Amino acid sequence: MPFAGIDIGSTMTKVVIVDRKETILASVIGPTGVEHRHLALKVMDEAIGQCGLTFEALDFIVATGYGRINVPFADKQITEITCHARGIRAIFPTVRIIIDIGGQDSKGIKLDTGGKVANFVMNDKCAAGTGRFLEVIAETLGVKLADMGKISLAAREYVKISNTCTVFAEHEVTSRLAEGATIPEIVAGLHESIAGRVVNMVRHLGIEKDVVVTGGGAKNIGLVKAMEGKIGFPVLVPPEPFLTGALGAALLGKGFFDRGMIRDHERRLESVTFFK
Amino acid sequence: MNDHIKYYAGIDIGSVSIKAVLISSQRIIASEIMASGGNYRDAAQKVLDGVLSKAGMNAEGLSGMVVTGLGAENAPFRARQVSDISCQARGCRCLFSSARTVIDIGGQFTKVARITAKGRVADFLMSEKCATGSGRFLQVIARILRVKLEEIGPLSLKSQSPVEFSTNCAVFAESETVSRIAEGARVEDILAGVHRAMASKVALLVKRVKMESDVVLTGGGGEDVGLVLAVSKVLGVKVLVPEQPRLSAAFGAACLAEEGI
Numbered sequence: 001m002p003f004a005g006i007d008i009g010s011t012m013t014k015v016v017i018v019d020r021k022e023t024i025l026a027s028v029i030g031p032t033g034v035e036h037r038h039l040a041l042k043v044m045d046e047a048i049g050q051c052g053l054t055f056e057a058l059d060f061i062v063a064t065g066y067g068r069i070n071v072p073f074a075d076k077q078i079t080e081i082t083c084h085a086r087g088i089r090a091i092f093p094t095v096r097i098i099i100d101i102g103g104q105d106s107k108g109i110k111l112d113t114g115g116k117v118a119n120f121v122m123n124d125k126c127a128a129g130t131g132r133f134l135e136v137i138a139e140t141l142g143v144k145l146a147d148m149g150k151i152s153l154a155a156r157e158y159v160k161i162s163n164t165c166t167v168f169a170e171h172e173v174t175s176r177l178a179e180g181a182t183i184p185e186i187v188a189g190l191h192e193s194i195a196g197r198v199v200n201m202v203r204h205l206g207i208e209k210d211v212v213v214t215g216g217g218a219k220n221i222g223l224v225k226a227m228e229g230k231i232g233f234p235v236l237v238p239p240e241p242f243l244t245g246a247l248g249a250a251l252l253g254k255g256f257f258d259r260g261m262i263r264d265h266e267r268r269l270e271s272v273t274f275f276k
Numbered sequence: 277m278n279d280h281i282k283y284y285a286g287i288d289i290g291s292v293s294i295k296a297v298l299i300s301s302q303r304i305i306a307s308e309i310m311a312s313g314g315n316y317r318d319a320a321q322k323v324l325d326g327v328l329s330k331a332g333m334n335a336e337g338l339s340g341m342v343v344t345g346l347g348a349e350n351a352p353f354r355a356r357q358v359s360d361i362s363c364q365a366r367g368c369r370c371l372f373s374s375a376r377t378v379i380d381i382g383g384q385f386t387k388v389a390r391i392t393a394k395g396r397v398a399d400f401l402m403s404e405k406c407a408t409g410s411g412r413f414l415q416v417i418a419r420i421l422r423v424k425l426e427e428i429g430p431l432s433l434k435s436q437s438p439v440e441f442s443t444n445c446a447v448f449a450e451s452e453t454v455s456r457i458a459e460g461a462r463v464e465d466i467l468a469g470v471h472r473a474m475a476s477k478v479a480l481l482v483k484r485v486k487m488e489s490d491v492v493l494t495g496g497g498g499e500d501v502g503l504v505l506a507v508s509k510v511l512g513v514k515v516l517v518p519e520q521p522r523l524s525a526a527f528g529a530a531c532l533a534e535e536g537i
Contacts, residue, residue, distance in 0.1 A: 104448070125443065125444060125445060126406070126444075126445045126448075127445050127447035127448055132447055132448070133447075136447060163405075164405050164406070165405060165406045165407050165446075166407075166445075166446075166447045167407035167412050167413075167416060167446050167447060168384070168404075168407060168412070178314075
């Protein structure tokens with residue numbers, strides 16, 4: 001009895017398939033294309049292939065993330081807040097605060113002692129404090145986004161980036177380079193800047209142990225360290241931060257199924273033909 | 277040069293360009309605009325030399341000079357420094373005696389001031405945190421669209437249905453622009469949409485300083501007819517624009533030099 005969760009984010013599409021015992025059977029991460037629907041199918045197809053199942057064998061499919069409404073074959077759509085909370089609780093049962101740094105937004109989620117979502121804050125209005133900020137400036141610096149964490153660890157001190165706006169910060173970085181600042185110092189400064197913005201936003205929720213950092217930002221060790229510095233204690237990071245939303249979606253799907261909920265509509269045929 | 281006539285210079289060292297205006301009795305004798313580049317000192321000297329040579333005189337012939345703008349401290353010559361907002365207020369007041377609100381949309385910042393009948397600054401606000409309200413937003417989008425800055429205004433006037441951006445962030449709007457182009461949106465509709473987004477951001481500042489008529493729009497933004505129209509629409513008033521919107525702060529600086537205040 002397999003259950004699938006598909007998380008369509010602004011930059012990545014993720015699929016996780018779990019079985020009755022909540023064991024992960026398959027997981028796939030692919031870039032989100034302009035046409036979400038095609039990609040959703042492609043990534044889903046890959047995940048099904050990974051565990052040797054067929055599309056029809058899936059008992060329940062839950063879609064989440066900002067592209068969730070574009071998934072024609074999902075049985076239910078659930079917000080990423082709920083899915084992240086569920087997915088992370090499965091990995092870290094003691095979690096109270098989740099910080100999700102995505103490609104185009106950042107969120108803070110507070111869970112009550114029972115693991116229910118109590119409150120959340122979100123920034124999707126401004127690129128500062130999101131993965132996008134780092135992405136833009138990585139390009140200016142000519143370094144790979146994936147390398148930024150490691151690069152920043154080489155810095156003994158950081159260069160303060162005083163501009164919040166990504167567009168202005170891009171210029172500021174160029175000037176700092178011209179003044180002789182090193183790339184590691186600048187990258188460390190960028191991490192400080194994002195960490196400051198995100199942690200200040202999450203403070204509105206009241207920060208309590210344990211704090212889990214997830215989303216693409218959690219893969220950046222420099223950013224995670226900078227956040228720990230602001231929070232004042234160590235944070236937890238899931239083994240695969242990209243997948244927590246999709247995992248939560250799959251687990252929530254299992255929950256629905258266990259409570260006797262079945263597909264409320266036929267999965268659209270068009271989705272099946274796309275699998276060819 | 278007539279020895280009895282006194283000449284005054286105003287230099288505005290801005291983030292994108294440096295402007296110089298030479299006046300006598302509040303009349304512009306000569307002016308010069310040059311890109312700031314990486315060295316404000318050299319560029320400022322060049323601009324001053326340029327404006328003086330246009331008028332056929334040298335620095336000794338000046339009876340007074342005021343420098344203003346972001347880079348005023350970098351001026352390579354001795355001159356009084358006055359804040360750009362005071363110069364802008366003075367300049368706009370000299371150009372339009374009815375001016376009570378001044379909006380300066382520059383390459384990097386947008387500033388809004390309410391001024392008194394005498395041209396003094398009564399209240400003043402500035403957006404420096406976010407690129408959306410400034411000329412940078414337009415530059416970012418124009419670069420993707422491969423449209424020259426001076427073409428933006430006329431082109432945007434052709435728009436039939438301006439694009440509604442779902443975001444107010446220049447960075448997110450950049451990617452939204454790319455998707456909109458893929459969906460077949462017209463360049464003029466995108467530009468008009470950017471104008472609207474900027475105008476709404478500018479209007480927020482204008483409301484906070486408690487707008488009074490008449491409103492003057494200066495800075496590079498004043499050269500963009502589409503933006504002027506959008507601002508005027510959002511504010512619901514007619515917006516006055518100087519003949520050379522980028523020169524008004526330098527002109528005001530020269531006026532202040534002449535007044536000796």
